[in-house]
Amino acid sequence: MSNDASRRRDVTVADVAKAAQVSKAQAARALGNYGAVSDDVRERVLAAAEELNYRPNELARSMNTGKSNTIGVVVGDIENPHFGLATRGITDTAKKSGFNVILVNTDEDTAAEVDAVKVLLDKRVDGLIIAPASSVDTRHLEGVHKSGRPLVLLDRKAPGLVVDTVAVEMEGISYESTSYLIQEGHSRIAFISTIRTDEPYFAGLPLESSQISDRRDGMKRAFDEAGLPQPEDLVRLNAGSPESIKKITRELLQQPHPATAIIASDGLIGLSVVEAIQDLGLSIPDDVSFLMYDDFAWTRLTTPPLTVIAQPVYEMGVAAAEALIRQIQGRKAPVAIPEFSATLVRRGSIGSPPNRGGIPVN
């Protein structure tokens, strides 16, 4: 009932100084905890601050320290648990060092990303963690880097950019898991990804995402090594909506020379693929084998539980945040960030391809 008259305009150091009968400079020192202040003054100031319910204006503080204690995080889709977990790793780590996180969603749209970076920079974030929508179109990121703003890439590399990058070594795990499928007898292995392209996939099509092209490379290596032809016709991109994913899945499985195994490039895709398979009345792994990237908890609940490629997502978020904070705090030496590795978790969704007597393996 006392401070109700305080309409708008909040308490400032000047107010506190006046109340404590000291100069603004002294009050600021006592409150900001810097410089030399006598015990007597400090006490009076703190008491006055408490009394007036003073709260520092971080904006003002940021203005002349040049640090906002805020980092910007730009991801394609928070709704995707993959990023949800990574974000959690980032925020947890940031909080420990006193940083806040401004989160921006880009819907995997580069234009939105360019914009997000601009806004974040205008807000003077101390650094950026970005999961770039494109590994190719990275001029805006180069801009950030050149301007000296700390920057860390998450999940995807940008070949042209020499920046701290926290990502999983994809070629290897892709090779490993593809080889596994081949060993099980598969040669018609499909790969479905969200990645947007103007034209349908063909061998050699440059892929926007380092992650996806690395996976393709791994698959190629496995096929080459096995002396099998690349099933390029089974690579499907632009799998955006659940509907399109289901449609693609149906096509892959119902065409004359169908896929016998499907690799989903992320959990969201996997979800719809499995659903489509169930809708078709097909059984995993008897009719079709299934493998997906990201080890979400629910993959253990399906019948059979799904074989997945587990990525240390949370840890990567943590690593990204740590690397960024290291940069922000100026400790040069961009301590080589360890490359994270994914692991193939074999559960029950991969088996031998169905025996379709008569259909040549080509």
Place this chain on the structure above:
Amino acid sequence: MSNDASRRRDVTVADVAKAAQVSKAQAARALGNYGAVSDDVRERVLAAAEELNYRPNELARSMNTGKSNTIGVVVGDIENPHFGLATRGITDTAKKSGFNVILVNTDEDTAAEVDAVKVLLDKRVDGLIIAPASSVDTRHLEGVHKSGRPLVLLDRKAPGLVVDTVAVEMEGISYESTSYLIQEGHSRIAFISTIRTDEPYFAGLPLESSQISDRRDGMKRAFDEAGLPQPEDLVRLNAGSPESIKKITRELLQQPHPATAIIASDGLIGLSVVEAIQDLGLSIPDDVSFLMYDDFAWTRLTTPPLTVIAQPVYEMGVAAAEALIRQIQGRKAPVAIPEFSATLVRRGSIGSPPNRGGIPVN
């Protein structure tokens, strides 16, 4: 190769003004797009800005406009898809109106929440959307509200606070779904929640979360109406980790007078409960019926698909953001926010309780 010397210190209005040969004031007007500026000046200034690659310092701008175009979002756990989706709804909506989002995770810890609010306020966010960890301990929220800062509660109500609140009407849906279970023949219905308490549950224990107590109320009503005794002994709180959830599930199902149906209060809990049930070698719904809050996509993939209570989470995020922005923009009339309603999605995880001939129903 030209602007490489520009170490640190970025371009300011003053620089632009000098380059354009006009006063700082005029340059600021042209750039900020306010006040009167002649076409000639505007052109020169914009050209100079372009040339120098000028970018406004939003911090400085915020300082004297008093608006940061940033809203703070405080949730218990972004990792939980429930909040992931809601956050998506919030950020999507905020972006449309030009607002950014600072996201803070509290781990459902009130102390962390108090702190988060403080930090956000210090950063002068224009408003806050909070999913309060406690519906009871809300002094900090009252503080925010009294100070006049726009505030919207998400997901949970705070009885003492008259603030825009976006939440699902829980009592009703809980009553409806419990009645459904009772109709199917269940009377031993367990309820598992993450909510933290100091003591185990007993009838009348005040619950921190309005959401949970409303659900309990709905269950009570259903039991009362059916003339059945309340299975208070089957209410289990403090289900934090997957391990504890599994332990609780085992206890509920293996005790002398076991539960025949389990209601999981959110998707994360549901996940572990189902896993525990599978581990026990029991089958849903033959051995035990299952119902969970939140309709995640994966619930359609299990065998059988799970019966769930779907909540319009994304829409709630949108509504919360819209309400907040409305407050920020000063349009008074806190347009009564429609209460959102959840729907019972009947799939296959609820059936009749197993026939345990001999065990009295008490």
Place this chain on the structure above:
DNA sequence: CCTACGATTGAGACCGGACTCACACCGATT
């Protein structure tokens, strides 16, 4: 030709802190 009014314009105050600088104090040195 003179006056009035709206459009322009520049100087400078201001937002709320951090920080520089000059100066007063005080006990310790020599």
Place this chain on the structure above:
DNA sequence: AATCGGTGTGAGTCCGGTCTCAATCGTAGG
């Protein structure tokens, strides 16, 4: 007693914008 080094202190500048205010300019009205 004069000097030295360190602690306290207040005045005032600065950060990078926004905004007020008074002065200036151009020209339509009388």
